[in-house]
Amino acid sequence: MSDYSVIGKRVHNIDGTEKVTGSAKYTFDVVLPNMLYGKVLRSPHPHAKILKIDTRRAKRLVGVKAVVTGKDTLGRKHGIWRRFPELCDEEILCRAKARYIGDAVAAVAAIDEDTAEEALDLIEVEYEPLPAVFDPMDAIKEGAPQIHEGVELNINVNRHIEWGDVDEAFEKCDYIREDKFKCSSQAHVCMETHDAVASFGYNGKLEVWTSTQSSYYIQRLYADMLDMNESDIRVINRHTGGGFGSKFELDSAQFCAAILSQKLCQPVKIVLTREEEFTATKRRTPMYYFLKLGAKKDGTMLAKEVRVITEGGAYTAMGATALYLTGFFSSFPYKYPNYRYDGYRAYTNTAPTSAMRGFGAPQSTFVGESQIDMMAEDLGIDPVEIRRKNGMTPDYEVPGQAFIQSCGLHQCLDKIDEHLKKRGKLPPNHGIGIASYGFMSGGIFNWFNTPYAFSAAVVRINIDGKVDVYTGACDIGQGSNTTLAMICAEELGVRLEDIRVFSGDTGICPPDLGAWGSRQTLMSGNAVKRAAAECKQQLLEFAGAKMGVNIVYDLDIKDRWVHLVDRPERGVSYFDIVKGAIRGKDGNAIMGRGYYTPHRKGMISPAYSFGVQAAEVAVDVETGRYKLLNVTTAHESGTVINPVGIEGQLEGAIMMAGGYGFCEDQPMDDGKILNPSIADYKLIRSLDMPETEILEIDTYEPEGPFGAKEAGEGLTNPTAGAIGNAIYKAVGVRINDLPITPEKVLKALKEKEKQ
Amino acid sequence: MSYHCPVCKKISNKSALDLARHMIGRGDKVHRDWINSKGFKYSELLALQFSSFGGEGFKSLAEVLEKEAKVKD
Amino acid sequence: MKKELKLKVNGQPYELFVKPKTLLVEVLRDLVGLTGTKRGCSSSSCGACTVMLNGMSVKSCSVLALQANGAEVVTVEGLAKGNELSPLQRAFLDHGSYQCGFCTPGMLMSTTALLTENPKPTKLEIKEGIDGNICRCTGYNSIVRAVTAVVKGEYKEAK
Ligand code: FES
Ligand code: FES
Ligand SMILES: [Zn+2]
Numbered sequence: 001m002s003d004y005s006v007i008g009k010r011v012h013n014i015d016g017t018e019k020v021t022g023s024a025k026y027t028f029d030v031v032l033p034n035m036l037y038g039k040v041l042r043s044p045h046p047h048a049k050i051l052k053i054d055t056r057r058a059k060r061l062v063g064v065k066a067v068v069t070g071k072d073t074l075g076r077k078h079g080i081w082r083r084f085p086e087l088c089d090e091e092i093l094c095r096a097k098a099r100y101i102g103d104a105v106a107a108v109a110a111i112d113e114d115t116a117e118e119a120l121d122l123i124e125v126e127y128e129p130l131p132a133v134f135d136p137m138d139a140i141k142e143g144a145p146q147i148h149e150g151v152e153l154n155i156n157v158n159r160h161i162e163w164g165d166v167d168e169a170f171e172k173c174d175y176i177r178e179d180k181f182k183c184s185s186q187a188h189v190c191m192e193t194h195d196a197v198a199s200f201g202y203n204g205k206l207e208v209w210t211s212t213q214s215s216y217y218i219q220r221l222y223a224d225m226l227d228m229n230e231s232d233i234r235v236i237n238r239h240t241g242g243g244f245g246s247k248f249e250l251d252s253a254q255f256c257a258a259i260l261s262q263k264l265c266q267p268v269k270i271v272l273t274r275e276e277e278f279t280a281t282k283r284r285t286p287m288y289y290f291l292k293l294g295a296k297k298d299g300t301m302l303a304k305e306v307r308v309i310t311e312g313g314a315y316t317a318m319g320a321t322a323l324y325l326t327g328f329f330s331s332f333p334y335k336y337p338n339y340r341y342d343g344y345r346a347y348t349n350t351a352p353t354s355a356m357r358g359f360g361a362p363q364s365t366f367v368g369e370s371q372i373d374m375m376a377e378d379l380g381i382d383p384v385e386i387r388r389k390n391g392m393t394p395d396y397e398v399p400g401q402a403f404i405q406s407c408g409l410h411q412c413l414d415k416i417d418e419h420l421k422k423r424g425k426l427p428p429n430h431g432i433g434i435a436s437y438g439f440m441s442g443g444i445f446n447w448f449n450t451p452y453a454f455s456a457a458v459v460r461i462n463i464d465g466k467v468d469v470y471t472g473a474c475d476i477g478q479g480s481n482t483t484l485a486m487i488c489a490e491e492l493g494v495r496l497e498d499i500r501v502f503s504g505d506t507g508i509c510p511p512d513l514g515a516w517g518s519r520q521t522l523m524s525g526n527a528v529k530r531a532a533a534e535c536k537q538q539l540l541e542f543a544g545a546k547m548g549v550n551i552v553y554d555l556d557i558k559d560r561w562v563h564l565v566d567r568p569e570r571g572v573s574y575f576d577i578v579k580g581a582i583r584g585k586d587g588n589a590i591m592g593r594g595y596y597t598p599h600r601k602g603m604i605s606p607a608y609s610f611g612v613q614a615a616e617v618a619v620d621v622e623t624g625r626y627k628l629l630n631v632t633t634a635h636e637s638g639t640v641i642n643p644v645g646i647e648g649q650l651e652g653a654i655m656m657a658g659g660y661g662f663c664e665d666q667p668m669d670d671g672k673i674l675n676p677s678i679a680d681y682k683l684i685r686s687l688d689m690p691e692t693e694i695l696e697i698d699t700y701e702p703e704g705p706f707g708a709k710e711a712g713e714g715l716t717n718p719t720a721g722a723i724g725n726a727i728y729k730a731v732g733v734r735i736n737d738l739p740i741t742p743e744k745v746l747k748a749l750k751e752k753e754k755q
Numbered sequence: 756m757s758y759h760c761p762v763c764k765k766i767s768n769k770s771a772l773d774l775a776r777h778m779i780g781r782g783d784k785v786h787r788d789w790i791n792s793k794g795f796k797y798s799e800l801l802a803l804q805f806s807s808f809g810g811e812g813f814k815s816l817a818e819v820l821e822k823e824a825k826v827k828d
Numbered sequence: 829m830k831k832e833l834k835l836k837v838n839g840q841p842y843e844l845f846v847k848p849k850t851l852l853v854e855v856l857r858d859l860v861g862l863t864g865t866k867r868g869c870s871s872s873s874c875g876a877c878t879v880m881l882n883g884m885s886v887k888s889c890s891v892l893a894l895q896a897n898g899a900e901v902v903t904v905e906g907l908a909k910g911n912e913l914s915p916l917q918r919a920f921l922d923h924g925s926y927q928c929g930f931c932t933p934g935m936l937m938s939t940t941a942l943l944t945e946n947p948k949p950t951k952l953e954i955k956e957g958i959d960g961n962i963c964r965c966t967g968y969n970s971i972v973r974a975v976t977a978v979v980k981g982e983y984k985e986a987k
Contacts, residue, residue, distance in 0.1 A: 019929030022864015022904035029863035191930035241930030477928025644924035651967030
């Protein structure tokens with residue numbers, strides 16, 4: 001196959017030794033001289049007018065340095081859909097009205113956390129509670145409380161996607177199914193809670209260390225909210241303790257720390273408590289799903305109609321994107337000739353819902369894969385077969401939406417089929433369910449400031465041959481710094497240990513939209529590859545002259561050896577060439593710039609990855625309890641750059657997506673989240689974790705760096721659906737609302753018995 | 756035959772049903788007001804989408820549009 | 829008021845003055861300055877703050893500092909000998925048993941304590957040993973593989 005010398009090798013992450021020795025420095029660990037600690041006061045009401053805030057007693061407490069409220073802000077509203085002012089609806093520090101339990105109303109800076117905490121109790125806020133609405137179905141009713149001024153029926157955004165003639169196609173179907181589903185919320189539960197250390201200098205410039213997926217977004221959102229120049233704001237992201245979609249909007253820790261610091265010209269650190277993390281940051285979007293699916297007798301699916309209403313919570317956040325993507329991915333990974341989606345997002349007086357790993361696709365995959373299994377059973381077709389019959393293939397165009405180049409779905413189906421056959425007959429009350437999925441490699445869309453998404457990178461070769469990569473990408477644990485270093489090393493022909501990566505620091509790194517929508521490998525990767533190629537070109541020009549070769553392209557570099565392509569033994573050490581080239585440039589370092597933007601590559605993404613997952617469960621029919629025994633995944637993500645990284649992404653995704661199907665939930669009572677602690681929020685711990693098996697499929701994505709594409713996020717999509725299908729196979733009950741708890745299974749079993 | 760939205764530039768050359776879907780889907784003030792002026796309740800038509808299959812809400816609006824929105828080619 | 833606290837951290841003796849309500853994790857991070865130990869919940873349910881107290885793993889967010897008076901504490905910073913990583917640390921590196929790394933110090937301390945107590949744990953015992961530690965990134969299995977490799981003797985102790 002390939003003769004890559006770095007790509008595809010099992011390596012340690014470039015920050016691995018820091019992480020296993022406790023020396024990696026997170027925002028949580030940052031301490032600056034003269035630093036104060038901040039705390040945020042939050043609304044206990046789901047919907048209330050703020051009549052008066054009296055901060056005098058709090059200010060008098062010894063050790064308190066500043067107290068701020070909405071009055072101390074410019075009163076601006078922010079949103080990540082920055083190009084659409086009507087969707088910028090979040091003040092962060094509320095001035096007139098609080099819209100959910102947890103909305104920030106004041107913040108304190110004090111000499112230590114205890115004092116700041118004490119001061120919060122001394123702030124007196126006079127509220128006038130307003131009627132509130134919690135369910136999106138109620139929010140769109142006439143007479144429901146209006147959450148945002150001017151937004152009637154609380155409809156925040158709606159999305160429509162359509163191709164073919166759906167009505168006509170349903171007429172031609174032999175069989176039509178209509179089903180309703182409910183998808184629950186989910187908390188990100190990053191192990192490092194949201195935090196920031198903001199330091200406003202007497203020079204009027206702001207420096208912020210923060211745990212974020214996009215330093216670029218945070219920098220610009222700060223600029224809007226504080227009315228500053230972007231360049232006067234430096235956002236620094238070193239190590240980040242997880243993101244999963246929760247850390248790319250300006251949050252209350254970041255904003256309040258900056259406002260307080262601005263008042264005092266002293267650094268202020270705010271770390272959200274775990275309870276705040278559960279109640280006052282964003283979460284996965286709950287959705288009501290209505291699906292209509294029509295097929296021919298032989299299982300060919302002719303039409304699909306999808307209607308969705310999502311619980312938006314109090315603000316737009318990234319929820320508008322989740323609404324769009326759930327609609328698009330409802331058609332995945334199948335070739336529907338006729339398709340229609342209508343999605344609505346309603347404001348409610350609950351914690352805002354937004355992006356979370358999978359970004360609307362785990363929901364659409366759960367409902368879609370459940371329904372296709374039901375359809376297959378009705379028609380008497382094997383679940384693998386019906387997926388084969390309709391599954392996407394390479395070079396397929398989703399009509400008017402997207403073009404899919406590489407696609408290994410069918411190979412994945414074959415592998416899973418083999419796996420199922422190998423498992424053979426299962427013991428009673430055991431079942432294996434499957435689910436297929438597809439996902440994007442970075443969004444093409446960008447609602448922030450430019451119409452298209454983009455990534456940029458700079459590569460610099462120093463006189464000792466060591467290479468510095470500057471990228472705005474953010475490593476939040478997914479290992480993007482390692483992946484980018486591997487891409488750079490491969491392109492340049494050096495070793496991984498020759499590369500140093502500077503990332504996520506807006507003061508020194510070129511712009512990059514950051515880590516979301518699985519964009520870094522493909523987009524940031526392409527940018528780094530091009531920057532490295534530019535450096536290499538400069539080296540080869542020099543080497544060509546020095547070695548007396550006629551045509552530059554006859555030379556290549558591999559494993560620090562600059563050589564003739566046809567006669568690899570004829571060559572010069574890379575280090576000698578670098579030294580010579582830089583001397584010849586009077587000491588000027590060798591620099592390359594790289595850029596990537598997916599112009600004219602459809603509307604959604606330049607590339608898609610695919611996979612099929614099989615989940616095996618054993619159900620205890622007495623209690624409804626079940627165990628996840630094994631999750632086997634056949635997936636393809638183009639060329640695998642970092643195999644250890646992909647295994648980790650896959651197993652981690654199963655923990656999170658399995659949790660979405662199995663146990664994770666955020667029950668509420670009148671807008672109050674009832675389980676805001678790790679003790680009460682159930683997630684998969686090591687004893688519940690199933691065995692995991694990976695079946696790798698080879699594909700090559702022409703659009704990606706060295707043929708690579710998305711690998712971490714799509715894997716969050718299939719598990720809930722596979723679990724649902726497995727439960728059905730095991731004991732014959734179908735649960736249409738997430739999570740699939742033992743109580744629901746037991747109830748369904750009892751009902752089934754009655755019949 | 757094509758159908759012209761009474762309040763915006765949208766033309767559907769499929770059916771009145773398709774146009775009804777457009778009007779409910781747009782859901783901005785002008786579309787809502789027009790729908791309400793015909794004796795419907797926009798919010799009810801919308802809620803119907805999420806509580807029942809079969810598009811009954813669309814159909815009743817489509818009947819009105821069949822009469823009012825026609826543009827002959 | 830503040831009371832005297834004497835303890836050893838990674839072999840180094842400290843004499844400090846702390847309030848009765850000060851937690852061990854606060855002493856380690858804020859007074860001793862070892863920030864490798866993390867906090868993910870402060871309510872004894874995530875394991876990010878796990879350290880070894882007299883050879884046993886404890887959640888340092890649920891131990892009052894004064895309860896550790898006279899004790900020997902080992903934190904993640906105490907695992908390597910000089911610049912030689914411990915077998916578990918090396919195994920974690922090879923098996924990709926960390927991603928964001930925020931749970932890693934706690935995971936390393938829980939598993940180090942486990943192996944001190946029970947050098948030949950079964951797979952189930954390893955899983956039980958880290959059941960109090962949450963990792964949102966890795967899905968645990970790579971951690972179990974790393975510990976298994978150490979149990980099998982694939983990583984020699986540094987001298
Ligand atoms: S911080 Fe101690 S267990 Fe979570
Ligand atoms: S590596 Fe991120 S929480 Fe474990
Ligand atoms: Zn119209």
